[in-house]
Amino acid sequence: MAWNTNLRWRLPATCLLLEVAMVVLFGVFVRYQPDADARWTEDKLSRNVTSDLDNEFYYRYPSFQDVHVMIFVGFGFLMTFLQRYGYSSVGFNFLLAAFGIQWALLMQGWFHSFHQGYILIGVENLINADFCVGSVCVAFGAILGKVSPVQLLIMTLFQVTLFSVNEFILLSLLEVKDAGGSMTIHTFGAYFGLTVTWILYRPNLYQSKERESSVYYSDLFAMIGSLFLWMYWPSFNSAVSNHGDAQHRAAINTYCSLAACVLTSVALSSALHKKGKLDMPFLESRLRIQDTCGIHNLHGIPGIIGGIVGAVTATYTSSEVYGQDGLVHTSGPKGFKPNWTSRMQGKFQAAGIFVSLAMALVGGLFVGLILKLPIWGQPSDENCFDDAVYWELPKEPKDGAVHLEDPTFKPSEP
């Protein structure tokens, strides 16, 4: 199939339409949370707060910036491993995330920060918007190279909406604990993306096969992304935890778990290669659904494992380990479950996994069908994984090689 990939009117129109909508909705709905409002000085006095440091900003800003780097540099460069899709990986990830965080601020705001007709935002909202977009970046991994930027914007619009609904059901209705986002971010994001790519299945994708692999430098760029994701994961998991010990503990746990995973992964990669060599990335999906970045293994399975472990752990938490206050603080109810027990919490946690999966599958089906319409400027099967479709690329020297030293160069020194 050969679609029209000229986006001259469709991409600008989509961008401008969405951005105008954002600006209007922000103008109507978004205001500052008290900690970010110019009246905070007065507010502080009335609440007997004496130190400027007791502003939510100082508890969360360093973690926020780390999470921000993960979304834009981490996910962006992680996907540069394809040999000629680096501009699109970084650039489209940038585009969808920039739109997504605006729409997430609104959607999550209506559900969680809505007071007297206004969404009140502060640093925690910024982090949650980045988290929500994280799930879109995960889904992007499955369809990488096979869609147009217009399709990505449409997917982002719907996925952020569904993410927010799912998050509301889990966190507010089921009162599930999901620090780190095993269910809301990873499970939902991965199975949403996998469903979309399954719907968009291309039987003749083999025509682009020679570009669906890495070259030496593209993998080195991908390492920049991988490392920033790995290093800042303690911030990701602790960014919106409760103040004090909870943030502290989340960071320590993530630091130790991540270190342990590296040795296990290296062992597995070497053992699976016939000469014992290391390969990156080595966990290819065995599913025949064209999952470009292997997100099923990278986010899907781990998300479900995380959800299950969470349910089991919640079932067996006890005040012996946590202290009475600590238990309530950590996994207790916010109010409406009078006969709350650890066991009950465990069941609600388990329910959260199924809700997330259902939301991902149904939502992915719906969005996949919309994206299948032949009007969004998607690339043909033989032009997938290629920056040249949507980007003006720099001209390379005539013989196709990157010349770095010019034999005709004559410096004018004496």
Add this chain to the structure above:
Amino acid sequence: MAWNTNLRWRLPATCLLLEVAMVVLFGVFVRYQPDADARWTEDKLSRNVTSDLDNEFYYRYPSFQDVHVMIFVGFGFLMTFLQRYGYSSVGFNFLLAAFGIQWALLMQGWFHSFHQGYILIGVENLINADFCVGSVCVAFGAILGKVSPVQLLIMTLFQVTLFSVNEFILLSLLEVKDAGGSMTIHTFGAYFGLTVTWILYRPNLYQSKERESSVYYSDLFAMIGSLFLWMYWPSFNSAVSNHGDAQHRAAINTYCSLAACVLTSVALSSALHKKGKLDMPFLESRLRIQDTCGIHNLHGIPGIIGGIVGAVTATYTSSEVYGQDGLVHTSGPKGFKPNWTSRMQGKFQAAGIFVSLAMALVGGLFVGLILKLPIWGQPSDENCFDDAVYWELPKEPKDGAVHLEDPTFKPSEP
């Protein structure tokens, strides 16, 4: 023209001369601010401060590090887009910034932190020094590829001096508010750089034209720089704001504005290309003044817009929105304007734009003429945009291509 580009004596002499001067001046003038002084423990007791956290360090250090990354990685890699000028972009930016922050600590110190014969420095001074150097990095963008490192050091010496004078006039004499540095950093930096490059106009620069463009990987390196500048901009704008709500608000505003800009830029880039493709960077200057990085569009125009918006906003601030305390805190006078009104503040803000422009033009003219002297080792017209003039480059394999797999490689496994 063919100048002598051998810098063997000129560059070391310039560096050592400047560094010796810095060391002597630091020894004579620079001391620690109370928060960084070993007597702080005593000082704290006398001021009834009970928490170690109430040290300026904890309010500003995370933002400081983000700003630091912007100056060195952000600006450095942003300019690596030229196909064979990566070493110079990163390396010369590193050199000028490293010298500039030392000189800025002194210059800004004499104007703003001078007490009883000493400059007292703390973390806020470090941030302000980075800001000052940011304006030099902006100007560097205009002359990138056409000057020697000796010229850059001389330009930095003068530009930091002029920046500090301009900043003193704006912030201390006119009591202008310039969080984010629309006037002091962007407007001043851009028009200073543009004036310098206009004076250094090279009629035969077309001889280096084939190198004044990017290649695939050089643009990918440039994305690293662009992203770190984009992601950390909330820190840039909030780093020296007032404690609490002001820092918080500046970060939120920057986050939202930056996200909105991405969609608008993508729309514009696609609409301007005849096949709707995206291009980076796409905003080329139409001015015929050889502005290598297009800083007129990137910093000049936005700086002026920022200045105007600031003036308008200041005019219409009211205690209804900000609260009485908030208003004084945010845009009020420090003391010497007894009949201060918002309207008056707006006029002073507007005056700040013109002062910055005048300083940039007159200063740029003066510095440009000094740099035009044929003694600084500048490259000839046909050797511009080339690392080979000033760097010992690694030898590439004989046939000019980067070989990554060696056909003769025989691993010794059994």
Add this chain to the structure above:
Amino acid sequence: MAWNTNLRWRLPATCLLLEVAMVVLFGVFVRYQPDADARWTEDKLSRNVTSDLDNEFYYRYPSFQDVHVMIFVGFGFLMTFLQRYGYSSVGFNFLLAAFGIQWALLMQGWFHSFHQGYILIGVENLINADFCVGSVCVAFGAILGKVSPVQLLIMTLFQVTLFSVNEFILLSLLEVKDAGGSMTIHTFGAYFGLTVTWILYRPNLYQSKERESSVYYSDLFAMIGSLFLWMYWPSFNSAVSNHGDAQHRAAINTYCSLAACVLTSVALSSALHKKGKLDMPFLESRLRIQDTCGIHNLHGIPGIIGGIVGAVTATYTSSEVYGQDGLVHTSGPKGFKPNWTSRMQGKFQAAGIFVSLAMALVGGLFVGLILKLPIWGQPSDENCFDDAVYWELPKEPKDGAVHLEDPTFKPSEP
């Protein structure tokens, strides 16, 4: 010599063995420090702490993340300068550091955080583990390209052990001050690595000579590492300093010193080149011990200079400059030296240098001999500095050049 470099069983076995040991030891010994424990809320009340901010986490987490980036991106990319050793530089550094931080948490924990049978860990332990691994990264620089990942894991196991013993002798027994780790990290790490590479001397290493150099892009990747090390050094030096003025002062000092060094280095590099060009890295070791990254000049000499300066400074500290409280806080004894004087402290500091050197030489000798055994899958002399020995590399296009534009590409636009 041709060793068997197939690691299919040796690498997975080593990794899994070490990781299982880590998991068991963590399960038996590691618990949370009070600030990270779920009982902190109760604990806080009992100690009359009112603010959540008074948790060690907020004093140290931002610096911790910077240090973490230095270890993984900084050291990892610093060593990508070799033309075809990028995967190994980043990947092996990642592997050894991930193992090293776990073992360091245990070793340092037994020496410094052991209470009633348990190691209590918090954010400061994470930073110290990263520091300890920093010394292994330094040593890795000397043997880069000449060892297998199995050898690196074994070296890490021993070096972390010896580091912790040396650190205990210096900090706890001699009560030496070593902020920044001149002695414990740099001196120890460098001379340990140099001794190991001296033992592993390869007379026929010239057979791999053509790969022991950089190419254009490999040096640009190395600049990413160098810059992150440079920019975050203020965090490295201040991360575990005392709260307040000490952290503040360490950051300021490092910032200024680092800036000064840049000009001096540029001057030296240019003056040493016959045409005055700049070279990176230009300080090659003159020692004939195959020190791949020149760590003798980069860490060895500077570490010793740092140690000496520290001893001299300690000798001449006085309460005039520091205040009585400040002096005790800064360089005073923790308890067991009743007749403590500055002069005495200076002598202990000097002793610390010699202890570190002795530990490095004896330890390096011992570890070098173990690594010399021909069973660890090390590369042969003609296969050094080559990713292909241990990594499955992506296939490059047939003619060996990186083709970025495909002449057969036909976009399907109308």
